[in-house]
Amino acid sequence: MVTYIIRRLIGALAMLFIVSAVTFSIFFVVPRLAGVTPDDIANRYVGRAATAETVQAVAQKLGLHDPVVVQYGRWVKGVFVGSEYDYGTGVEQCPAPCLGYSFVTKQPVWPDLVDRLPVTLSLAAGASVIWLVIGVSVGVLSALKRRSVFDRGAMIIALAGVSLPPFFTGLVALSLLSYGLGITAPGGAYTPLTENPGMWAYNLILPWLTLAFLNAAAYARLTRAGMLDTMGEDYIRTARAKGLKESKVIGKHGLRAALTPIVTIFGLDVGILVGGAILTENAFSLQGLGKYATTAIAANDLPKIMGFTMLAAFFIVVANLIVDLLYAVVDPRVRLS
């Protein structure tokens, strides 16, 4: 068990290195192959008005002429020990973990990411609880009342949920509930949980529901399919043959087995979500990681995009690890060795 965890941790670290190397290449090697010179990159940092000499000096100071491997090494070093950036007007400190330094905002990336993380975490936490509870309950009921009006209705709504993008459902919800009925927050605001839990929830309820609608739909369909499979298993018949009450047959024997794949997917989904619910955050103007990423992409701010990508990859790798370990807890047939 311990060796398994250690092995998985090493694997997770290796994965992060690969992700960072690939991301780094995409941003720094691919443009070079396409004919972009180090000076062009430096130019982006110092502004269009700068003279050719300034640009060259900056490119020199940032080491943009060095081989890519050296530059990548410098970036990795920065993650662990921090680094300094000199872009012509003075030396800027970027303490560890330095995921890069934005020359557009003249800020290290990491503190920005840390600032925005609570917003995204709050969004992910609330939404995931809602979608898990609703999705699984609807799925179970649908499976038990198969072909009933409830089942058909739920599955049509689920199909809509899976198909409609959050920027659409989010805007519809905003215009109906916030601007029409005025019962929910108009979006764009965020109150930290530690400051005022009531306001925290009030501001987030609509983004939660929007995001939950998308995922609850998928989970309802998954749970329904899983329950239909499981309830046809021989061990369900055995449980009934023992004289077990039907509610226990469903809850203890049926759902227990049907939940295993759900748990797996849930872990991964939450991991992905913590890395930024891009569409939902944009629809509600929430200043989370997803919004940060879209702003960075629009501004072509490479260090920010790189930093965001690494953080998102980190969450997904961690989620994967947790799911693998959890799987062994949920299903005794899985051996960790």
Place this chain on the structure above:
Amino acid sequence: MTFLQLNDLKVHFPTDDGLVKSVDGLSFQLERGKTLGIVGESGSGKSVTSLSILGLHKGGRAKISGEIWLDGEELVSASQEHVRSLRGKKMAMIFQDPLSAMHPYYTVGDQIIEAYRIHNDVSKKVAKKHAIDMLGRVGIPQPDRRVDSYPHEFSGGMRQRAMIAMALSCDPELLIADEPTTALDVTVQAQILDLMRDLQRDFNAALIIITHDLGVVAELSDDILVMYGGKCIEYGSADDIFERPEHPYTWGLLGSMPRLDREVTERLLPIKGSPPSLINVPSGCAFHPRCAFEPRTGGKGSTVVPDLVETEGGHLVRCHLSREERRDIWATEIKPKLES
């Protein structure tokens, strides 16, 4: 009053393709301490019969009529809840494949404990002790340690023993074993059959063994009921069925049975064709399309459904051939082939 009595049991399933008559008018009786073997091919209705006795088709799509009397109580008309309270306690079942019939996520002990505590208001500790007792009784070594194992950590034979322990945990008076040895190695089959015979004697339960394997029922049964197309086509004591079988289908079953004492060069005598569709059951005698002796019925085989008639002392046969014809065919055509 007999302990278990079925009167004209019918279990029909409406489907999109038509009405599936899985069991179509089945009657039999069984006393405590006796063993009945129900034999037939896949789809002959034997498993549906057993699930109906346990009431596991109640509330589903099945249309059930007729009567099932268990120890003076009628079960077809009884409430689902009442039948549930009898399941596991008064009547229990052993299933074919113990790997799929046990929940993979719970230990063997937990599953026996659960079965015991449904019907006995005892603490988990007491129930666990009982589970260990039961596991020991069915011959599982080191039961106090194995009680915490998961089903996948058991071998096939051990799993079936655990399944039997679970079924017997509440001391049921009726035990139904549905193909209890089919999924097991041949060497383990005999052990399980021995175990079931011993336990039945200890518990004095009525035992129904459902199988397609005449060898299994030969080991255990007092009486044998042969099913075909949802109906009983021959019923009698084990001696009747093995020594004086009168139905062409039973002859076929006996001929399909591999036997060690037969010459290796001798071919088995398989039954031609495949089991009948239960939606469009053949007209007349359901077996007539596969019956080698159908021409001798003078056309009745394909037009008239034969009745189940007593031929001699409790031996019932559903066949258009006359008693004399059947005995003649058995003595001159079938028996010599089986014994050669």
